[in-house]
Amino acid sequence: MSPRRSVAESRQTRADILATGVRVASTEGLEGLTIGRLATALNMSKSGVLGHFGSKEDLQLAVVDAAADIFAREVADKARGTEPGLKKLTAMCAAWVSYLERRVFPGGCFFTAAAAEFDDRPGRVRDAIAGLATVWDRDLYRQIRTATQAGDLPQDTDADQLVFEVSGVILALNNALQLHRDTRAPARARRALGRLLGYPMLLFACFFRVSASAAHRL
Amino acid sequence: MSPRRSVAESRQTRADILATGVRVASTEGLEGLTIGRLATALNMSKSGVLGHFGSKEDLQLAVVDAAADIFAREVADKARGTEPGLKKLTAMCAAWVSYLERRVFPGGCFFTAAAAEFDDRPGRVRDAIAGLATVWDRDLYRQIRTATQAGDLPQDTDADQLVFEVSGVILALNNALQLHRDTRAPARARRALGRLLGYPMLLFACFFRVSASAAHRL
Numbered sequence: 001m002s003p004r005r006s007v008a009e010s011r012q013t014r015a016d017i018l019a020t021g022v023r024v025a026s027t028e029g030l031e032g033l034t035i036g037r038l039a040t041a042l043n044m045s046k047s048g049v050l051g052h053f054g055s056k057e058d059l060q061l062a063v064v065d066a067a068a069d070i071f072a073r074e075v076a077d078k079a080r081g082t083e084p085g086l087k088k089l090t091a092m093c094a095a096w097v098s099y100l101e102r103r104v105f106p107g108g109c110f111f112t113a114a115a116a117e118f119d120d121r122p123g124r125v126r127d128a129i130a131g132l133a134t135v136w137d138r139d140l141y142r143q144i145r146t147a148t149q150a151g152d153l154p155q156d157t158d159a160d161q162l163v164f165e166v167s168g169v170i171l172a173l174n175n176a177l178q179l180h181r182d183t184r185a186p187a188r189a190r191r192a193l194g195r196l197l198g199y200p201m202l203l204f205a206c207f208f209r210v211s212a213s214a215a216h217r218l
Numbered sequence: 219m220s221p222r223r224s225v226a227e228s229r230q231t232r233a234d235i236l237a238t239g240v241r242v243a244s245t246e247g248l249e250g251l252t253i254g255r256l257a258t259a260l261n262m263s264k265s266g267v268l269g270h271f272g273s274k275e276d277l278q279l280a281v282v283d284a285a286a287d288i289f290a291r292e293v294a295d296k297a298r299g300t301e302p303g304l305k306k307l308t309a310m311c312a313a314w315v316s317y318l319e320r321r322v323f324p325g326g327c328f329f330t331a332a333a334a335e336f337d338d339r340p341g342r343v344r345d346a347i348a349g350l351a352t353v354w355d356r357d358l359y360r361q362i363r364t365a366t367q368a369g370d371l372p373q374d375t376d377a378d379q380l381v382f383e384v385s386g387v388i389l390a391l392n393n394a395l396q397l398h399r400d401t402r403a404p405a406r407a408r409r410a411l412g413r414l415l416g417y418p419m420l421l422f423a424c425f426f427r428v429s430a431s432a433a434h435r436l
Contacts, residue, residue: 172386
């Protein structure tokens with residue numbers, strides 16, 4: 001086997017391990033992500049998996065990174081072409097709801113589950129999860145500030161408060177879908193978000209649908 | 219040892235196992251609740267723990283029940299003496315925020331963590347967690363309906379929607395406290411809940427403080 005082919009195959013194996021790792025962690029938790037569990041799922045030897053990731057923690061961190069790439073592609077990137085401010089904020093929220101509705105991860109929001117699992121376990125995995133959540137919250141905050149400065153949100157809007165409330169709607173949606181399999185929850189989430197972002201009662205569903213379909217096309 | 223004393227001691231041992239089980243599950247998850255883990259924490263033999271709970275699942279169910287008793291005492295019971303409708307709903311919400319602020323469980327909301335862990339694991343434990351959440355949501359729903367009928371909430375209030383949004387605020391509070399250790403989050407939650415329950419901007423903090431202190435006295 002040529003060295004080049006060997007490197008390409010090694011990369012592919014690493015990508016396969018991570019894809020399976022994200023799926024396993026999404027439903028069974030990051031702690032369930034043992035080297036042995038993955039080796040069995042991938043029909044590999046334990047040493048074969050360990051060769052790609054030095055330790056269970058390294059594997060968990062690589063899986064969190066892989067999940068973050070999926071979130072970026074499925075949510076953050078969908079709003080990339082939109083004008084900053086209220087339009088971008090709306091597109092971000094629409095893509096966020098759609099990501100949960102479409103069950104991009106089989107276990108619901110990867111990061112909500114990972115946060116619930118690791119919030120009491122100090123270490124690099126917890127730091128990575130908290131760091132990713134902070135980056136996303138800061139992006140929401142920036143769009144809210146831009147929207148407020150442009151007069152598209154009331155001048156007295158408390159951006160931190162609005163980030164908190166928007167996140168709450170998404171957490172409620174994830175909970176309703178995951179625990180209660182409540183198919184009415186996405187409509188409830190869109191209604192709550194529409195109100196928070198100041199859309200008139202009869203228009204928010206329309207705005208959200210347009211944003212969501214625009215997001216899907218991107 | 220007299221039979222009566224033996225029964226009393228057995229009950230006490232069971233209560234000790236459950237108290238430790240709730241603490242362990244709250245921070246490490248219900249799946250971390252192995253017979254061996256508990257036996258070590260309590261300095262008991264594995265068979266000693268198994269004698270009280272036939273299986274790991276029985277132990278998990280008993281721990282969920284014990285956690286539900288704590289939630290009832292720390293949240294639901296605090297609002298028991300309050301007049302049904304908006305006052306009771308406010309007292310329930312105030313006690314709910316206070317329960318998270320005081321970290322009644324060391325790992326934050328026991329049921330949020332348990333739901334995130336078990337929502338993809340069909341079985342008796344998942345059913346118990348979903349059932350408890352449904353009972354609590356129904357109680358919130360009833361108070362919202364009563365408040366609406368009394369004219370204390372707008373006539374067009376969608377009770378299911380309001381339950382969804384109130385739950386979202388509590389989930390955001392739990393997330394902010396657990397993942398970000400954000401001490402400003404309880405004030406944000408009270409502000410969001412005050413707005414959802416229709417309290418005037420300058421009065422909700424006062425209403426909540428009165429409700430919370432009344433709840434503490436109960």
